[in-house]
Every structure is written in structure tokens, then in C-alpha cells.
Amino acid sequence: MTHSVVIIGSGFGGIGMAIRLRRAGIHDVVILEKAAGLGGTWRDNTYPGAACDIPSHLYSFSFERKTDWSRRFPPQPEILAYLRHCARKHGVLEKVRFGAEVTEARFDEDAALWRISTTGGELEARVLVSACGQLNRPAIPPIEGRDRFAGTSFHSARWDHGADLRGRRVAVIGTGASAIQIVPEIAERAAELRLFQRTAPYVIGKPDRPYRGWEKSVLRAVPGLYELNRARIYALYESRALGFVKYPQVMRLLEKRFRDTLRAGIADPRLREAVIPRYPMGCKRILISSDYYPALTRPNVDLITDPIERVTPSGVKTAGREYGADVIVYATGFRTTAFLSPMKIVGRGGRELNEAWRDGAQAHLGITVSGFPNLFLLYGPYTNLGHNSIIYMLESQFRYVLGCVEAIRRHGLDWIDVRADVQDAFTRDMRRRLRSTVWETGCQSWYMTADGKVVSNWPGFTFAYRRATRRPDPRHFNVRTRAACAP
Ligand code: N01
Numbered sequence: 001m002t003h004s005v006v007i008i009g010s011g012f013g014g015i016g017m018a019i020r021l022r023r024a025g026i027h028d029v030v031i032l033e034k035a036a037g038l039g040g041t042w043r044d045n046t047y048p049g050a051a052c053d054i055p056s057h058l059y060s061f062s063f064e065r066k067t068d069w070s071r072r073f074p075p076q077p078e079i080l081a082y083l084r085h086c087a088r089k090h091g092v093l094e095k096v097r098f099g100a101e102v103t104e105a106r107f108d109e110d111a112a113l114w115r116i117s118t119t120g121g122e123l124e125a126r127v128l129v130s131a132c133g134q135l136n137r138p139a140i141p142p143i144e145g146r147d148r149f150a151g152t153s154f155h156s157a158r159w160d161h162g163a164d165l166r167g168r169r170v171a172v173i174g175t176g177a178s179a180i181q182i183v184p185e186i187a188e189r190a191a192e193l194r195l196f197q198r199t200a201p202y203v204i205g206k207p208d209r210p211y212r213g214w215e216k217s218v219l220r221a222v223p224g225l226y227e228l229n230r231a232r233i234y235a236l237y238e239s240r241a242l243g244f245v246k247y248p249q250v251m252r253l254l255e256k257r258f259r260d261t262l263r264a265g266i267a268d269p270r271l272r273e274a275v276i277p278r279y280p281m282g283c284k285r286i287l288i289s290s291d292y293y294p295a296l297t298r299p300n301v302d303l304i305t306d307p308i309e310r311v312t313p314s315g316v317k318t319a320g321r322e323y324g325a326d327v328i329v330y331a332t333g334f335r336t337t338a339f340l341s342p343m344k345i346v347g348r349g350g351r352e353l354n355e356a357w358r359d360g361a362q363a364h365l366g367i368t369v370s371g372f373p374n375l376f377l378l379y380g381p382y383t384n385l386g387h388n389s390i391i392y393m394l395e396s397q398f399r400y401v402l403g404c405v406e407a408i409r410r411h412g413l414d415w416i417d418v419r420a421d422v423q424d425a426f427t428r429d430m431r432r433r434l435r436s437t438v439w440e441t442g443c444q445s446w447y448m449t450a451d452g453k454v455v456s457n458w459p460g461f462t463f464a465y466r467r468a469t470r471r472p473d474p475r476h477f478n479v480r481t482r483a484a485c486a487p
Contacts, residue, residue, distance in 0.1 A: 011040020013131030034101030184291035373415035
């Protein structure tokens with residue numbers, strides 16, 4: 001059976017897209033999910049302290065208000081519960097096929113449909129939407145001896161809840177967004193916590209607190225106020241784009257203030273020296289936590305800055321010494337810049353997406369790839385943010401994709417395929433603008449390919465992206481009408 005739309009992934013992108021399609025009257029939608037539950041990154045990341053660093057009231061769909069967030073910054077279980085609620089309430093839960101990991105999707109040009117192979121069987125779709133996210137494939141670095149460690153080890157996004165950390169010696173490798181949330185939580189339980197830092201991050205205070213009962217009641221009772229509050233937080237966060245993409249010199253002022261605060265706040269000169277970042281502020285994601293630096297001053301916590309030489313059966317070895325460990329947590333991030341990998345995606349003329357992206361991932365508006373008709377990416381290349389809620393970007397993409405699907409139906413098209421020159425112009429524009437952003441100013445981050453090009457981030461304001469994706473421009477596409485293939 002050929003479905004109107006097949007969506008890969010049941011995180012915020014996949015669930016939100018299915019809801020938008022359903023609300024537009026497109027019901028024949030299937031969501032393929034490789035795991036046994038929905039939620040994407042918010043299902044996978046269950047580590048102690050997991051929470052979002054974007055305020056609760058921005059981290060929700062515009063069409064599904066939530067006035068009863070428990071805190072200013074939402075904890076992972078609450079976000080996951082919200083997404084499940086949305087799927088259930090909007091009738092898309094039953095559209096999810098769990099345990100169906102897509103291995104290959106191949107465009108059949110004559111039949112004008114995508115033939116999709118999954119671990120749970122085969123299916124066909126007129127339109128294929130990838131909603132896999134950018135942070136779904138954990139990266140564990142190939143540190144020598146890793147496989148011979150005799151204790152328990154796991155990645156932060158595959159937390160082993162069976163491992164009791166109480167009274168144990170724990171090594172955490174990495175000091176990114178995941179690690180700085182994990183460390184304060186587990187420092188209280190572990191006998192010894194060794195944190196292996198390769199690059200000191202910028203960690204600023206988190207203005208978090210529980211919402212009071214009256215605040216929730218007011219937001220529930222006065223929808224206008226709820227929207228006003230969202231708009232206020234949105235504007236506040238949006239203004240941060242000025243520093244990231246427009247005027248990187250603003251970051252230098254903030255950087256000086258950050259270093260002064262750090263110098264004043266940490267008494268131990270060795271620790272103070274070790275946590276001072278050595279790259280321009282904002283180049284990697286700016287992290288937020290009010291507990292991280294205090295956790296590092298605990299007597300059972302040690303920050304190790306010597307490079308890791310290898311993992312031994314009993315711990316982690318640097319050039320200086322070996323640190324015994326019962327548990328190793330790899331908070332070492334994700335494989336990000338290959339996007340849809342390891343799925344095999346084959347477009348027109350038998351061309352593989354990997355081949356088309358040989359020089360780096362590209363997609364017009366981060367959504368459509370030339371040579372891959374009726375394929376739409378959500379949270380694709382050039383659409384990640386360093387400063388605001390990704391759900392805003394996703395909602396822009398939902399509208400654009402919906403516009404394309406409706407145009408295909410309305411005009412009786414077999415397929416639409418973005419023009420190569422349109423995609424090239426978009427990519428050139430992204431490259432030109434990204435070169436002057438803070439992200440390409442002297443650090444390595446997950447936004448970058450191995451050759452130092454940022455391919456993940458949107459170098460502008462999110463409202464500019466919304467304007468650019470307001471409606472698909474028919475001039476941007478090659479199309480095949482049904483009549484064209486009629487005998
Ligand atoms: O991953 P990361 P993450 N030896 O790539 C280190 C989102 N997120 O999971 O900086 C030693 O940022 C690496 O060191 P270096 C958010 O978008 C959001 O923490 O490369 N260390 C780095 O310190 C975030 O940006 C939230 O030198 C090694 C760390 O591992 C993204 O996910 C919470 C190493 C990896 O940091 C990824 O965050 C969590 C090696 N061989 C995640 N290899 C919130 O909303 C890597 N490292 C709060």
C-alpha cells in the first residue's frame with residue numbers, strides 16, 4: 001500500500017509534522033520509529049539532571065499550550081510527557097510504527113514514490129519526511145583500551161539506570177551540555193568523581209526556579225498573557241542572535257565579563273585556571289548551570305585536564321597517572337554532520353545522498369535536496385540554533401512542507417524536486433554568512449565538519465527563517481505532472 005506521507009522519527013519533528021498534516025486533512029500518514037517509544041532525543045537522554053536549556057514556555061508547540069510547566073527550564077520527563085500528550089491528544093500516536101528502523105529509502109522515478117525498507121517490513125510513500133534530528137547517534141571516541149575496561153561504561157544518551165553510582169568511583173569524559181548537567185547530580189552520590197576535560201566550556205548561571213501555583217493559574221486563565229509571555233521570552237532569546245551571527249564583537253564584551261566573574265567566584269587558583277575557556281565565547285554552545293562550578297569544588301570531585309592516553313581495565317590513564325574507576329560515563333556528544341546516515345537514501349538516477357553530500361550536507365532552506373524528489377528534511381543542515389528554541393524552526397518547516405504537499409495534491413503533480421541552482425545559491429549564501437559568525441572563529445564543535453565548515457547552524461534570526469519558509473516558491477522546483485508520464 002502506498003501512503004501519502006511517511007515520516008521517519010517520532011521526536012518533536014515527526015510528531016509535530018504528523019499533527020500539522022492531520023489538521024490539514026491529510027490522514028494517511030505513517031511515522032516510522034526505530035525505538036519502542038516515541039520522543040526522540042527526549043526519550044534517549046534520561047541521564048540524571050537532564051533538562052532543556054531553553055525556557056519551558058518556548059519549548060512547546062504553538063498549537064498546544066502548556067501552562068503548568070513545573071519550572072522555568074523544563075526537566076526531561078516533563079518534556080517527554082508533553083510530547084506524548086500531544087501525540088495522543090492530536091490522534092497521531094496510532095500512526096507510529098515502533099521497532100521500524102529505516103535501512104533504505106529508494107525513489108522509484110517511474111512510479112513516483114519512495115520505496116522504504118525498514119527492520120519491520122517494506123512500505124511505499126508519495127512523500128517522505130525525515131525527522132531524525134541532528135543529535136541521535138552517540139559518539140564514543142576510539143580511545144585505546146576502551147573495550148577492555150572491566151567496570152561499567154556507557155554513553156550519556158544511553159544511561160545505564162541499573163548502575164548504582166553510590167559510593168563508586170566514577171569517571172566522566174567530556175564537558176559539554178550533557179556533562180555539565182550530569183556532574184552536579186552524580187557528584188552527590190559518587191565516592192569519587194573524576195571529570196576529564198579536553199576543552200573548558202563557558203558555563204553561565206541558570207535562572208531556573210519552580211513556577212508558583214498562582215503563575216500557572218494566571219497563564220491558564222488568561223491565554224493572552226500566555227502568548228505575551230511566550231513572545232517576551234522569544235524576543236529575549238532572539239536578541240542573542242545579535243552576538244552569535246551579527247556582531248561577534250558583542251561576544252567579546254560578554255566574554256570579559258564572564259572571565260571576571262569566574263576569577264572572582266572560584267577560590268582555588270588551580271581550578272580557576274583550569275576552567276577558564278580558551279576560545280571565543282559562543283563558538284561552542286554556551287552552557288547554563290548554577291550548580292556546575294560549585295560541584296567542581298566538592299572534595300570528592302577532581303577536574304583532570306591532562307589528555308587521556310588510554311582506558312585501562314581498571315580506569316583511565318593520562319600521561320601523568322592512572323585514575324581508578326568503577327564506572328565510565330562517556331558524555332562525548334554525537335555524530336552530527338552526516339545527518340541521515342546510516343540510512344541509505346537513493347534519489348533520481350540511482351544517486352545516493354552520501355554521494356550528493358560528498359562535499360558536505362546541503363539542502364535548500366535545510367529542507368529539500370536536489371535530485372531527491374518529494375523528500376523533505378526537518379531540522380536538516382543549516383537549521384540548528386545556538387540561541388533560541390528549535391521548535392520555532394520546526395514549526396516553520398512544518399508549514400513549508402505542508403505547503404509543498406498541498407501543492408503536489410492541488411496541481412496533480414507526481415513530484416517536485418528543488419532546482420540544483422537554487423540549492424547552490426542557498427548553500428553559497430549560508431557559507432558566506434557562516435564565515436563571519438562566532439561559530440567559525442577558532443574552535444572545533446559538533447556544528448562542524450572535519451574540514452572546519454559549519455553545516456549545522458542557521459546564521460540568522462529565526463524570524464528571518466520563518467519569512468524565508470513562509471510558502472514554497474514554485475519557481476524553485478522542477479516538477480513532473482501526472483500527465484507527463486501518461487501513455
Ligand atoms: O556533546 P558535546 P553533549 N577525549 O559534543 C568531549 C544538546 N544538548 O552531549 O570540547 C576527551 O557538546 C568534548 O571535548 P571538546 C546541545 O545542543 C542540550 O554534551 O571537543 N573529551 C566535549 O567536552 C548540545 O550542544 C542539552 O574538546 C572528548 C564533550 O566530549 C548537544 O546536545 C543537554 C573526546 C562532548 O560535548 C551536544 O551536547 C544536552 C575525547 N576523545 C545536550 N571526544 C540541554 O538542553 C569528545 N570529548 C541542556
